Amino acid sequence: MAYLDRFGRDALGLGLLVLAALSLIGMTSLSQGSLITPWGLLLKRGLGLGGYGLVLFLAYLGGWVLRGGTATAPVKLLKRILALEGALFAWMTWLSIMEGLDLERAEAGLDGGIIGWGLGTLTARVLPVPLNALLWFLLWIGLALIGLGLWKRATTAFKAWVEREWQRPTQSTALSEKPAFPPTERVSPSPSSGAEGIPVAIVSATRDPRLPPLSLLTQEETNGIDEERILAVARKIEQTLAEFGIPAQVVGYRRGPTVTQFAVEPGYIERPGPDGQPMRQKVRVSQISALSRDLALALAAERLRIEAPVPGRSYVGIEVPNTxxxxxxxxPILESEAFQRLRSPLALALGRDVSGQPVVADLERMPHLLIAGTTGSGKSVCLASLITCLVMNNTPEQLRLAIMDPKMVELARFDGLPHILGRVETEIERMLAVLRWALNEMDQRYRLFEAARARDLNAYNAKQTRKNQPGLPRIVIIIDELADLMMSAPDQTEHSLVRLAQLARATGIHLVIATQRPSTDVLTGLIKANFPARIAFAVASSVDSRVILDANGAESLLGRGDMLFLNPEVGSPIRAQGVILKDSEINRVVAYWHRLADEPEEAPWEALLQEEENEDDDLLEQAIALVRRTQRASASLLQRRLRVGYPRAARLLDELEAMGIVGPAQGGGREREVLIPPEDEDQDADTG
Ligand SMILES: Nc1ncnc2c1ncn2[C@@H]1O[C@H](COP(=O)(O)OP(=O)(O)OP(=O)(O)O)[C@@H](O)[C@H]1O
Structure with a gap:
């Protein structure tokens, strides 16, 4: 099927290119033919110079289809094609109007041809010539931008320009008065980006040819630095602090993708000393951080975070959201020097910090990652970018992923990646089986290492390579919502996660778990103790922030990918804006691997589930005997006595209900009614 798809796409793309070439030949009369000549004449007469536009349009469309452009959703594709066609007509009409709507010229195949002339004449009846020309010119530009997919970028750039021009007159006078920033603290624009201090890209020459090319991913979209606004905010900060009796100076700034961090150096307050002489006393940093709400009010900022002091620097950092x-x-992060320097297959591109520098980390050293934040704060986007980052740098032989997504929608689009063991799991019971399988796999790997006298996965794989034997892949287990698992089988989940977290590192098994419920019943002390690397997205309160990071701060984040990353090797959390991928980027990467994949394999935990199903029959017998003996029926009783997890206990109860042994659920956690008599009564009845 995929082959047919590919073949059809290539045929269509080539067909469009050939049509473009034939149209060009016909219009320029380079060659004669019974089809080409009338076709060229028709184009010239009908479209005038627009005929050349049509040639370009066909060639562009052909190239686009060949490059895989049909991966775009069909409605979107149709919209873009219609917009490009509209742009072509608008251009032809504009040409005709500019040449005075001359029918003779149109018939001779000049200007916009008959069509351009016709459209122009139609609107000329109601509009004066300049307005008519302007209307078609604007239509041309607008439709071309939509057709080329540049509309959003153009409107954003236009808005930024209007904003800049709007603010200019009010600020220019004050600007010359005080150069507030020493040049050293400024983010110098890099040659590759043209803005924002993004480091020069370094592409590794040693990229494995089996890996997807980086060209599948989009380049950074950058905004220019609006220095005037930054200066105005800096002045406002100084002014507000002064109004509260705190002399301080803004000595620099660092601009990131979502916030700008202003470096504020506390000044001195003069106080009368014990001897009556004035004494200079430095402003305490806590005095500045206490004013965060007043500063937010003065700057009309939604939320404002104060880092007091910035670790390793002699100033306080005030982080103000960008407009x-x-x-x-x-x-760009995959290409950055920081990322390349990690030289790890499990290097993760997390985002950019408050100065626009890449934030990267090595999952192998973390060795597990905990992600938490309220709903809509950016967890799933973060997980999707982590998965994409991993599969951009690893083949399925090097890395396997076990993905669990009880939310069902967020990560399901990765189904079909050959890296994924089985498929993206969405049912609680199957997820518990994945964890049990991971524990088995870990034990088995330890036994293999022992036999091969290898200390860890790297040593084992090196030995295998020397013997020309295949090595073992690393395994990353990703859970998108831990709360669901913890609610239905807390003991089993906690036990498995903690054991894996403690022991799995050497075997190349790593965990990435996310939750939107940063409460102590989900992130228990034991789990937290074993997950020192954490990412906090925006949360509702400082209590939640402390549950995740053991520190305040996440409550002041702005949401939508704004994060605090706690790297155990660094100590204090780093603020960053997370990576976001377009759907089209993810689709291209998945399609790349999908094309190379063999038939999907069965998940390795399938056998485990099958075994357990057989065990269930025994358990059912035991459950009937238990209910009959105790005359009580509840999930917790079955869990305790039969030593099973909640999902199994609940399933057993359902089966007992279907067999008419217990009544329906009572609600409110009450026990169910038992519908069979105790054993002796049964016997009495038999004998009597
Ligand atoms: N790094 C980012 N950059 C820009 N926008 C982002 C980023 N991360 C998230 N967003 C925006 O925030 C929205 C919500 O993100 P996401 O779905 O990841 O939240 P979530 O925390 O997983 O929520 P839920 O728990 O409800 O699934 C996204 O649709 C996107 O528009």
């Missing part, structure tokens, strides 16, 4: 945010893209 426009820049989406952080994966590709």
């Amino acid at each position: 426009t945010t820049t989406p952080v893209r994966l590709r």
Whole structure:
């Protein structure tokens, strides 16, 4: 099927290119033919110079289809084609109007041809010539931008320009008065990006040819630095602090994708000393951080975070949201020096910090990652970018993923990646089986290492390579919502996660777990103790922030990918804007691997589930005997006595109900009614 798809696409793309070439030959009369000549004449007469536009349009469409452009959703594709066609007509009409709507010229195949002339004449009846020309010119530009997919970028740039021009007159006078920033603290624009201090890209020359090319991913979209606004905010900060009796100076700034961090150096307050002489006393940093709400009010900022002091620096950092945010893209981070320097297959591109520098980390060293934040704060986007980052750098022989997504929609689009063991699991019971399988796999790997006298996965794989034997892949287990698992089988989940977290590192098994419920019943002390690397997205309160990071701060984040990353090797959390991928980028990467994949394999935990199903029959017998003996029926009783997890106990109860042994659920956690008599009564009845 995929082959047919590919073949059809290639045929269509080539067909469009050939049509473009034939149209060009016909219009320029380079060659004669019974079809080409009348076709060229028709184009010339009908479209005038627009005929050349049509040639370009066909060639562009052909190239686009060949490059895989049909992966775009059909409605979107149709919209873009219609817009490009509209742009072509608008251009032809504009040409005709500019040449005075001359029918003779149109018939001779000049200007916009008959069609351009016709459309122009139609609107000329109601509009004066300049307005008529302007209307078609604007239509041409607008439709071309939509057709080329540049509309959003153009409107954003236009808005930023209007904003800049609007603010200019009010600020220019004050600007010359005080250069507030020493040049050293400024983010110098890099040659590759043209803005925002993004480091020069370094592409590794040693990229494995089996890996997807980086060109599948989008380049960064950047906003220019609006220095005037930054200066105005800096002045406002100084002014507000002064109004509260705190002398302080803004000595620099660092601009990131969503926030700008202002470096504020506390000044001195003069106080009368014990001897009556004035004494200079430095402002305490806590005095500045206490004013965060007043500063937010003065700057009309939604939320404001104060880092007091910035670790390793002699100033306080006040982070003010930018008016426009820049989406952080994966590709420039993969190409950055910081990422390349990690030289790890499990290097993760997390985002950009408050100065626009890449934030990267090595999952192998973390060795597990905990992600938490309220709903809509950016967890799933973060997981999707982590998965894409991993599969951009690893073949399925090097890395396997076990993905669990009880929310069912967020990560299901990765189904079909050959890296995924089985498929993306969405049912609680199957997820518990994945964890049990991971524990088995870990034990088995330890036995293999022992036999091969290898200390860890790297040593084992090196030995296998020397013997020309295949090595073992690393395994990353990803859970998109831990709360669901913890609610239905808390003991089993906690036990498995903790054991894996403690022991799995050497075997190349790593965990990435996310939750939107940062409460202590989900992130228990034991789990937290074993997951020192954490990412906190925006949360509702400082209590939640402390549950995740053991520190305040996440409550002041702005949401939508704004995060605090706690790297155990660094100590204090780093603020960053997370990477976001377009759907089209993910689709291209999945399609790349899908094309190379063999038939999907059965999940390795399938056998485990089958075994357990057989065990269930024994359990059912035991459950009947238990209910009959105790005359009580509840999930917790079955869990305790039969030593099973909640999902199994609940399933057993359902089966007992279907067999008419217990009544329906009572609600409110009450026990069910038992419908069979105790054993002796049964016997009495038999004998009597
Ligand atoms: N890094 C980012 N950059 C820009 N926008 C982002 C980023 N991350 C998330 N967003 C925006 O926030 C929205 C919500 O993100 P996401 O679905 O990841 O939240 P979530 O925390 O997983 O929520 P839920 O728990 O309800 O699934 C996204 O649709 C996107 O528009």
